[in-house]
Amino acid sequence: MSATDLDTAHKPHRLLTFNILRYDPKDPASTPRMQQYRIEEAESMTLFIVLNEIREYQDPTLQFDFVCRAGICGSSAIMVNGRPQLACRTLTRDLPDETTLAPLPFFELIGDLSVNTGKWMRGMSERLQTWVHAQEKEIDLHRIEERMDPDLAEQIYELDRCIECGCCVAACGTAQMRKDFVGAVGMGKIARFRLDPRDTRTDDDFYELIGDDTGVFGCMSLLACQDVCPKSLPLQTQIAFLRRKMATMGLEGVPFVSRFISSTC
Ligand code: SF4
Ligand code: F3S
Numbered sequence: 001m002s003a004t005d006l007d008t009a010h011k012p013h014r015l016l017t018f019n020i021l022r023y024d025p026k027d028p029a030s031t032p033r034m035q036q037y038r039i040e041e042a043e044s045m046t047l048f049i050v051l052n053e054i055r056e057y058q059d060p061t062l063q064f065d066f067v068c069r070a071g072i073c074g075s076s077a078i079m080v081n082g083r084p085q086l087a088c089r090t091l092t093r094d095l096p097d098e099t100t101l102a103p104l105p106f107f108e109l110i111g112d113l114s115v116n117t118g119k120w121m122r123g124m125s126e127r128l129q130t131w132v133h134a135q136e137k138e139i140d141l142h143r144i145e146e147r148m149d150p151d152l153a154e155q156i157y158e159l160d161r162c163i164e165c166g167c168c169v170a171a172c173g174t175a176q177m178r179k180d181f182v183g184a185v186g187m188g189k190i191a192r193f194r195l196d197p198r199d200t201r202t203d204d205d206f207y208e209l210i211g212d213d214t215g216v217f218g219c220m221s222l223l224a225c226q227d228v229c230p231k232s233l234p235l236q237t238q239i240a241f242l243r244r245k246m247a248t249m250g251l252e253g254v255p256f257v258s259r260f261i262s263s264t265c
Contacts, residue, residue, distance in 0.1 A: 074165030
């Protein structure tokens with residue numbers, strides 16, 4: 001054991017204070033209020049452990065979401081001192097003595113820290129048709145899959161790592177002003193399917209889906225999406241690329257600009 005380990009082992013555990021926003025929208029008698037809980041910090045403690053201990057030993061009515069506890073399901077996203085992040089991946093040692101927890105804004109509130117990200121993600125997916133649009137009507141499940149260039153597969157995989165946690169939407173100023181904004185998550189999905197050679201949709205089709213203020217032209221490049229994405233997805237690069245592409249396509253219909261584009265591109 002190193003000197004630093006010994007130091008940490010003998011450090012007295014902090015008494016942590018959590019101020020949690022409580023509200024049950026289904027209960028007409030409920031009004032939003034902050035409730036305070038105190039808990040002794042333990043080694044390698046995460047917010048997942050904190051919330052479970054509070055529910056187990058102090059308050060069985062506290063609502064919050066968890067499934068995998070490993071940063072894969074995306075369901076534990078909450079506001080931690082004003083910043084969206086995954087509770088299961090947040091260590092208390094990175095937090096001050098007093099922490100405020102609130103539900104993600106923008107999404108439908110189920111109660112306390114629990115929000116219905118799934119409902120919004122499904123609506124966004126249906127609206128943007130986030131699945132491979134293959135040419136064949138009948139899929140032959142026994143056919144051997146076609147080879148894909150490894151570099152391209154890697155690029156698609158990179159964007160497919162999205163866990164639909166909702167942090168990027170909760171952090172985005174545009175999303176707070178426009179309820180119909182598809183968010184960085186939606187544009188990231190379009191970027192993913194645009195890359196996929198099995199998807200037969202054209203850029204015109206993608207323009208129809210995100211070529212307006214609810215998509216690439218609504219984004220004000222506030223950059224918070226990329227700052228908070230727990231999977232460090234390259235959201236900014238993708239959004240900027242799509243916006244440039246869609247802007248060029250939109251301008252192609254204007255005769256003078258169209259001549260300029262074809263003489264310069
Ligand atoms: Fe979460 Fe990142 Fe996906 Fe947004 S893009 S939903 S922050 S994983
Ligand atoms: Fe929002 Fe990200 Fe654009 S924070 S405004 S989607 S750059």
